[in-house]
Amino acid sequence: MSSLLEAYVQTEDFDITQEYQNLRENNSESGAFVSFLGQVRDFNEGDNVSSLELEHYPGMTEAVLNKLLQEASNRWAISRAKIIHRVGALKASDKIVWVAVSSAHRADAFAACEFLIDALKTQAPFWKKERGKQGERWLDAKDSDQAKARQWMK
Amino acid sequence: MSSLLEAYVQTEDFDITQEYQNLRENNSESGAFVSFLGQVRDFNEGDNVSSLELEHYPGMTEAVLNKLLQEASNRWAISRAKIIHRVGALKASDKIVWVAVSSAHRADAFAACEFLIDALKTQAPFWKKERGKQGERWLDAKDSDQAKARQWMK
Amino acid sequence: MITLLYFARYREALGLDSEQFSITCPCSVQDVIEQLKQRGEPWLSILADSKLMLAVNQTIATPDQALTDGDELAFFPPITGG
Amino acid sequence: MITLLYFARYREALGLDSEQFSITCPCSVQDVIEQLKQRGEPWLSILADSKLMLAVNQTIATPDQALTDGDELAFFPPITGG
Numbered sequence: 001m002s003s004l005l006e007a008y009v010q011t012e013d014f015d016i017t018q019e020y021q022n023l024r025e026n027n028s029e030s031g032a033f034v035s036f037l038g039q040v041r042d043f044n045e046g047d048n049v050s051s052l053e054l055e056h057y058p059g060m061t062e063a064v065l066n067k068l069l070q071e072a073s074n075r076w077a078i079s080r081a082k083i084i085h086r087v088g089a090l091k092a093s094d095k096i097v098w099v100a101v102s103s104a105h106r107a108d109a110f111a112a113c114e115f116l117i118d119a120l121k122t123q124a125p126f127w128k129k130e131r132g133k134q135g136e137r138w139l140d141a142k143d144s145d146q147a148k149a150r151q152w153m154k
Numbered sequence: 155m156s157s158l159l160e161a162y163v164q165t166e167d168f169d170i171t172q173e174y175q176n177l178r179e180n181n182s183e184s185g186a187f188v189s190f191l192g193q194v195r196d197f198n199e200g201d202n203v204s205s206l207e208l209e210h211y212p213g214m215t216e217a218v219l220n221k222l223l224q225e226a227s228n229r230w231a232i233s234r235a236k237i238i239h240r241v242g243a244l245k246a247s248d249k250i251v252w253v254a255v256s257s258a259h260r261a262d263a264f265a266a267c268e269f270l271i272d273a274l275k276t277q278a279p280f281w282k283k284e285r286g287k288q289g290e291r292w293l294d295a296k297d298s299d300q301a302k303a304r305q306w307m308k
Numbered sequence: 309m310i311t312l313l314y315f316a317r318y319r320e321a322l323g324l325d326s327e328q329f330s331i332t333c334p335c336s337v338q339d340v341i342e343q344l345k346q347r348g349e350p351w352l353s354i355l356a357d358s359k360l361m362l363a364v365n366q367t368i369a370t371p372d373q374a375l376t377d378g379d380e381l382a383f384f385p386p387i388t389g390g
Numbered sequence: 391m392i393t394l395l396y397f398a399r400y401r402e403a404l405g406l407d408s409e410q411f412s413i414t415c416p417c418s419v420q421d422v423i424e425q426l427k428q429r430g431e432p433w434l435s436i437l438a439d440s441k442l443m444l445a446v447n448q449t450i451a452t453p454d455q456a457l458t459d460g461d462e463l464a465f466f467p468p469i470t471g472g
């Protein structure tokens with residue numbers, strides 16, 4: 001069975017209501033929907049974050065996201081999966097990333113959704129620059145993200 | 155830190171837009187939001203399901219859901235968690251259950267959300283009766299649900 | 309006096325969702341089950357169901373649990389919600 | 391001729407997001423790195439960064455990878471999206 005897989009990289013915001021509508025439309029064979037929303041936190045490692053600049057590598061980003069979606073679809077029985085990742089200027093509480101998966105079975109939906117966000121965090125070429133009271137700084141990659149990504153390489 | 159924990163058992167439908175709004179409101183210290191939606195599948199074990207009747211044990215259901223929320227909050231660093239479970243007459247594609255969790259860290263949000271739905275499936279006293287072409291039948295509990303619930307007992 | 313509750317397929321099979329039941333303390337859940345079995349079918353089949361679940365005062369219980377006046381004892385099949 | 395791309399803190403440090411670069415085949419990513427190092431700072435520091443990541447034609451690569459005319463070689467720091 002082929003899954004409906006979609007990835008978008010965009011500066012515009014997205015609408016969760018619309019996303020759930022699209023995910024559930026003509027999808028009554030799926031009983032389980034798992035979604036992940038990542039938003040800009042106002043505190044990161046103790047510093048007050050007022051805004052974020054998200055850069056990416058156009059072309060490679062989309063290729064990686066589509067490869068990850070295909071891998072998720074090969075590993076788990078999912079009917080649909082969609083990733084939206086924003087780039088450009090974002091402020092505290094803005095949405096950054098959306099990963100939504102549907103499946104006939106909840107365990108597959110949970111695993112695929114968590115795999116996608118964990119793999120995206122270490123493989124999709126996005127970079128965050130924070131602006132706060134302390135000025136600007138490019139974020140360092142987190143060891144915990146690398147560790148999470150490795151858990152899926154079994 | 156005490157979490158905001160809520161459980162509702164209701165016949166009325168719920169609104170995902172509203173749920174996300176409530177979940178994210180004044181919650182900018184949380185960067186990760188994981189939600190699970192369960193809906194009525196139109197096929198279950200090969201039979202065409204046209205509608206579902208959901209019975210529960212008023213009082214005990216709410217007590218169990220609140221106990222599970224408290225357990226999730228003790229085990230993982232979550233800021234908010236909410237469960238909504240519908241009862242009464244439902245038809246194909248109707249929403250049945252909603253579990254939404256917010257956290258500063260996505261791994262906690264995923265774990266707490268999946269724990270809550272897995273534990274709910276074996277511990278909260280709800281019973282489903284399906285109506286389809288083959289008539290009515292009370293569903294049997296699934297061994298796979300028992301196995302999933304046991305995985306959390308570590 | 310305690311309250312007995314029946315849910316789902318048991319409720320339907322018995323045509324009954326609750327009843328008041330006299331107990332003589334000390335008394336356990338198992339004692340109540342034995343007395344109910346004496347009513348014959350459909351009680352016999354239900355109470356012999358290997359999947360039968362019990363709750364006393366809305367907490368899952370086992371047949372050896374003691375009961376006291378005013379308790380709520382519920383009989384139900386395995387849970388299928390979510 | 392290949393295309394070099396620089397992202398994030400490297401792009402800022404160099405004040406440059408891309409450039410065309412002449413290669414003489416056969417040639418590896420490591421050969422390009424050696425030539426770029428001869429430009430001095432800030433190239434030296436960037437190319438000595440233990441966290442430096444490489445992609446050739448939009449796929450993660452290692453320094454031993456061979457390059458051919460028309461390739462796209464990108465330099466970037468560890469990923470911090472999501």
